[in-house]
Amino acid sequence: xxxxxxxxxxxxxxxxxxxxxxxxxxxxxxxxxxxxxxxxxxxxxxxxxxxxxxxxxxxxxxxxxxxxxxxxxxxxxxxxxxxxxxxxxxxxxxxxxxxxxxxxxxxxxxxxxxxxxxxxxxxxxxxxxxxxxxxxxxxxxxxxxxxxxxxxxxxxxxxxxxxxxxxxx
Amino acid sequence: xxxxxxxxxxxxxxxxxxxxxxxxxxxxxxxxxxxxxxxxxxxxxxxxxxxxxxxxxxxxxxxxxxxxxxxxxxxxxxxxxxxxxxxxxxxxxxxxxxxxxxxxxxxxxxxxxxxxxxxxxxxxxxxxxxxxxxxxxxxxxxxxxxxxxxxxxxxxxxxxxxxxxxxxxxxxxxxxxxxxxxxxxxxxxxxxxxxxxxxxxxxxxxxxxxxxxxxxxxxxxxxxxxxxxxxxxxxxxxxxxxxxxxxxxxxxxxxxxxxxxxxxxxxxxxxxxxxxxxxxxxxxxxxxxxxxxxxxxxxxxxxxxxxxxxxxxxxxxxxxxxxxxxxxxxxxxxxxxxxxxxxxxxxxxxxxxxxxxxxxxxxxxxxxxxxxxxxxxxxxxxxxxxxxxxxxxxxxxxxxxxxxxxxxxxxxxxxxxxxxxxxxxxxxxxxxxxxxxxxxxxxxxxxxxxxxxxxxxxxxxxxxxxxxxxxxxxxxxxxxxxxxxxxxxxxxxxxxxxxxxxxxxxxxxxxxxxxxxxxxxxxxxxxxxxxxxxxxxxxxxxxxxxxxxxxxxxxxxxxxxxxxxxxxxxxxxxxxxxxxxxxxxxxxxxxxxxxxxxxxxxxxxxxxxxxxxxxxxxxxxxxxxxxxxxxxxxxxxxxxxxxxxxxxxxxxxxxxxxxxxxxxxxxxxxxxxxxxxxxxxxxxxxxxxxxxxxxxxxxxxxxxxxxxxxxxxxxxxxxxxxxxxxxxxxxxxxxxxxxxxxxxxxxxxxxxxxxxxxxxxxxxxxxxxxxxxxxxxxxxxxxxxxxxxxxxxxxxxx
Ligand code: FES
Ligand code: FES
Numbered sequence: 001x002x003x004x005x006x007x008x009x010x011x012x013x014x015x016x017x018x019x020x021x022x023x024x025x026x027x028x029x030x031x032x033x034x035x036x037x038x039x040x041x042x043x044x045x046x047x048x049x050x051x052x053x054x055x056x057x058x059x060x061x062x063x064x065x066x067x068x069x070x071x072x073x074x075x076x077x078x079x080x081x082x083x084x085x086x087x088x089x090x091x092x093x094x095x096x097x098x099x100x101x102x103x104x105x106x107x108x109x110x111x112x113x114x115x116x117x118x119x120x121x122x123x124x125x126x127x128x129x130x131x132x133x134x135x136x137x138x139x140x141x142x143x144x145x146x147x148x149x150x151x152x153x154x155x156x157x158x159x160x161x162x163x164x165x166x167x168x169x
Numbered sequence: 170x171x172x173x174x175x176x177x178x179x180x181x182x183x184x185x186x187x188x189x190x191x192x193x194x195x196x197x198x199x200x201x202x203x204x205x206x207x208x209x210x211x212x213x214x215x216x217x218x219x220x221x222x223x224x225x226x227x228x229x230x231x232x233x234x235x236x237x238x239x240x241x242x243x244x245x246x247x248x249x250x251x252x253x254x255x256x257x258x259x260x261x262x263x264x265x266x267x268x269x270x271x272x273x274x275x276x277x278x279x280x281x282x283x284x285x286x287x288x289x290x291x292x293x294x295x296x297x298x299x300x301x302x303x304x305x306x307x308x309x310x311x312x313x314x315x316x317x318x319x320x321x322x323x324x325x326x327x328x329x330x331x332x333x334x335x336x337x338x339x340x341x342x343x344x345x346x347x348x349x350x351x352x353x354x355x356x357x358x359x360x361x362x363x364x365x366x367x368x369x370x371x372x373x374x375x376x377x378x379x380x381x382x383x384x385x386x387x388x389x390x391x392x393x394x395x396x397x398x399x400x401x402x403x404x405x406x407x408x409x410x411x412x413x414x415x416x417x418x419x420x421x422x423x424x425x426x427x428x429x430x431x432x433x434x435x436x437x438x439x440x441x442x443x444x445x446x447x448x449x450x451x452x453x454x455x456x457x458x459x460x461x462x463x464x465x466x467x468x469x470x471x472x473x474x475x476x477x478x479x480x481x482x483x484x485x486x487x488x489x490x491x492x493x494x495x496x497x498x499x500x501x502x503x504x505x506x507x508x509x510x511x512x513x514x515x516x517x518x519x520x521x522x523x524x525x526x527x528x529x530x531x532x533x534x535x536x537x538x539x540x541x542x543x544x545x546x547x548x549x550x551x552x553x554x555x556x557x558x559x560x561x562x563x564x565x566x567x568x569x570x571x572x573x574x575x576x577x578x579x580x581x582x583x584x585x586x587x588x589x590x591x592x593x594x595x596x597x598x599x600x601x602x603x604x605x606x607x608x609x610x611x612x613x614x615x616x617x618x619x620x621x622x623x624x625x626x627x628x629x630x631x632x633x634x635x636x637x638x639x640x641x642x643x644x645x646x647x648x649x650x651x652x653x654x655x656x657x658x659x660x661x662x663x664x665x666x667x668x669x670x671x672x673x674x675x676x677x678x679x680x681x682x683x684x685x686x687x688x689x690x691x692x693x694x695x696x697x698x699x700x701x702x703x704x705x706x707x708x709x710x711x712x713x714x715x716x717x718x719x720x721x722x723x724x725x726x727x728x729x730x731x732x733x734x735x736x737x738x739x740x741x742x743x744x745x746x747x748x749x750x751x752x753x754x755x756x757x758x759x760x761x762x763x764x765x766x767x768x769x770x771x772x773x774x775x776x777x778x779x780x781x782x783x784x785x786x787x788x789x790x791x792x793x794x795x796x797x798x799x800x801x802x803x804x805x806x807x808x809x810x811x812x813x814x815x816x817x818x819x820x821x822x823x824x825x826x827x828x829x830x831x832x833x834x835x836x837x838x839x840x841x842x843x844x845x846x847x848x849x850x851x852x853x854x855x856x857x858x859x860x861x862x863x864x865x866x867x868x869x870x871x872x873x874x875x876x877x878x879x880x881x882x883x884x885x886x887x888x889x890x891x892x893x894x895x896x897x898x899x900x901x902x903x904x905x906x907x908x909x910x911x912x913x914x915x916x917x918x919x920x921x922x923x924x925x926x927x928x929x930x931x932x933x934x935x936x937x938x939x940x941x942x943x944x945x946x947x948x949x950x951x952x953x954x955x956x957x958x959x960x961x962x963x964x965x966x967x
Contacts, residue, residue: 038206102686103203104431
């Protein structure tokens with residue numbers, strides 16, 4: 001299995017050229033080769049959503065997506081989206097509600113939530129629950145995640161920003 | 170922010186002299202880092218020369234290993250070693266997991282890699298280490314094991330039949346542990362009862378499904394003869410001790426580090442064969458070796474839990490008094506008792522807890538813990554409590570129904586009254602102080618019970634079947650040495666904290682209990698800030714490193730706040746005293762005239778700021794020449810705490826579930842869930858709420874979805890997250906949480922555990938709600954998970 005293919009893509013704003021085995025999935029490539037630790041692997045079966053990243057503006061399951069498929073694409077992970085501020089409101093709101101415990105699901109959850117806010121800005125509580133039902137969280141019980149997302153939807157509807165939370169460290 | 174409005178009127182007297190954080194919903198330490206994708210979980214760590222291990226695991230439930238061919242695999246690109254059980258046994262001793270205080274308990278020696286026989290599907294047999302994970306997996310295909318299948322013991326029901334083969338012939342039978350208890354006069358109570366109700370309860374095996382799988386990196390440095398293990402684990406000192414003993418190392422040669430842990434729930438508090446094998450390989454290869462379970466491996470080798478069949482009955486009189494409980498519990502635990510906590514604890518816990526919230530005086534229990542050829546079971550969140558609670562509360566509802574009493578009324582009448590403590594429960598458990606009556610009153614109001622009953626009745630007329638179910642519970646937390654220590658397991662029941670005032674005035678706190686997402690570090694920061702007298706962003710918490718932190722037991726039995734938190738409080742108060750002493754020496758004034766407030770030493774009488782902590786630090790560290798002769802500025806102190814007053818400090822609470830059952834499809838819709846919990850002093854209401862909610866959802870998972878399904882030959886049929894159902898956001902209800910605060914007197918802080926009661930109560934509440942909805946059909950289901958199919962069978966639709 002040493003046959004490698006040349007690929008190039010933009011990852012979090014940087015152009016990346018690499019050679020990868022065709023079987024290498026996108027998250028292994030991001031984690032092992034590019035040392036980006038934001039996307040996590042919970043199942044590698046497409047069931048949990050921990051590996052969610054963005055390819056050409058769409059969220060995908062990075063464990064079901066081959067690195068070679070992303071050749072020529074724009075890839076964004078939680079690290080890049082944090083830097084660009086896209087997730088800022090959600091991150092503040094998640095802080096405020098303690099909408100994460102171990103944090104292993106959080107990057108995937110935030111990316112899914114960000115897409116919901118973009119695509120369904122009027123979503124109600126039930127629709128939020130439905131939308132994030134592809135993302136498994138074993139710790140929180142989901143209630144606080146739903147609270148956090150609903151707060152951002154409400155704030156957006158009123159044209160407000162979520163106030164930063166001050167927490168130490 | 171997030172002031173604890175839900176605690177209005179309940180706030181206790183302050184525990185420190187300047188309390189600003191304890192009791193508040195402070196956002197927690199470290200959360201932002203995790204939300205930015207900057208956590209350091211095991212798989213995020215890469216070390217130079219690191220190899221990756223994968224295991225050839227038994228493909229069947231029970232097999233004899235004849236011959237292992239490793240030549241082809243060894244020649245594959247990147248392969249560093251292919252190791253079998255015989256080779257591994259030369260570096261790692263076998264172990265037997267029993268506890269001395271569980272009289273008569275037995276188990277067989279177990280190896281890191283199976284020798285001669287493998288006893289469950291998923292038991293590791295051969296290890297392959299390569300430079301990359303992909304290379305190791307490629308080589309794994311070429312490992313050739315000659316094996317023959319042996320008869321397997323699958324059903325726990327027949328495990329003790331004389332015709333059933335013995336899993337370990339040297340043990341004489343397939344019985345791991347048995348216990349009987351007979352208190353009061355049970356036969357007489359049942360004979361004189363006005364109503365007797367009985368049911369057989371079934372609980373499916375389920376497992377923890379932590380989102381981050383079990384994983385570790387073992388790194389052996391031959392120059393120093395020192396082993397460093399990065400581990401996703403809950404009890405770093407326990408693992409340090411086990412590595413010493415299994416590999417003949419001394420404590421000073423073993424260093425265990427736990428960074429971010431992606432979910433644990435008891436799954437990561439046990440010592441697995443894989444853990445020892447990975448360490449053994451690192452020692453053999455003298456280079457770092459990483460193990461990360463894939464999801465299939467997690468399903469077949471993470472501990473399972475809760476496979477029980479319980480026959481239970483209850484006796485009550487016309488007046489509505491519970492007279493007696495009787496149970497017979499059979500549980501299957503796999504082929505070995507799990508190391509080092511043992512798999513008998515769960516059943517033992519069931520015996521201790523059934524009937525626990527109630528004041529009845531007659532109780533009989535029998536327990537058989539049997540071996541089978543399935544994945545070993547052990548302690549998972551709630552340990553025995555969900556089972557004991559579902560059985561107790563199921564029987565309580567049956568009795569209430571027979572007496573035609575309201576189930577909430579019946580509970581109010583029978584719980585041990587709030588003014589009766591301390592007292593002993595009927596099984597012999599010591600109860601310090603509980604608040605059942607107050608919790609029941611609170612939940613009644615919170616859910617607007619009368620209105621809900623009315624709504625239920627009206628909808629029923631329209632053919633809509635809704636049900637309300639309660640579960641009252643007790644939960645053991647803050648364990649004393651009576652849990653493991655007396656049984657000979659080297660698991661610390663004490664914990665320690667070291668706290669240091671740094672020269673700039675920052676407070677560093679090192680604690681034996683670590684963080685797995687509960688917010689442990691967050692509450693320690695709150696306690697430290699209040700107890701030393703600094704702002705919370707002047708506090709730094711360090712956990713999860715055996716080289717650095719005081720020795721402690723880590724996270725289990727909900728001991729983080731109650732035991733670890735108390736150690737932090739004691740250490741921080743001692744540091745504040747030392748700060749005052751030093752200030753007195755610097756200012757040449759008696760300490761009695763001074764006090765601390767927000768990083769300053771003040772004149773007690775006038776409130777005038779005399780010295781900032783940074784000045785205390787500067788003089789204490791750099792200008793000790795200016796201090797009186799013989800004065801020692803001790804700006805680092807360590808305190809340990811062990812709870813010795815009771816075997817455990819019990820918490821209590823009550824949950825209620827509101828569900829709708831569709832009689833055509835058997836589908837259960839969860840409409841709402843309420844929980845009232847009394848975990849003593851609440852240090853951070855937001856974090857406790859989230860512990861309660863997360864735990865409830867795990868309990869609901871067990872009640873409705875989760876089950877490790879086996880076929881007749883002992884093969885797991887649903888070893889993927891697509892097949893093993895876990896709760897997702899859409900099916901889960903909103904969960905309302907309220908608190909009652911009855912502090913324990915066994916500590917200054919007064920905190921009891923909060924991590925597991927949610928899981929303990931939810932299955933009972935959901936089961937009772939479903940059965941309440943099914944009452945018009947004269948049907949009930951006591952077999953968890955309660956699937957649509959079981960409901961349809963119960964109402965004879967299929
Ligand atoms: S790791 Fe990709 S969906 Fe679970
Ligand atoms: S916070 Fe642990 S899995 Fe979601």
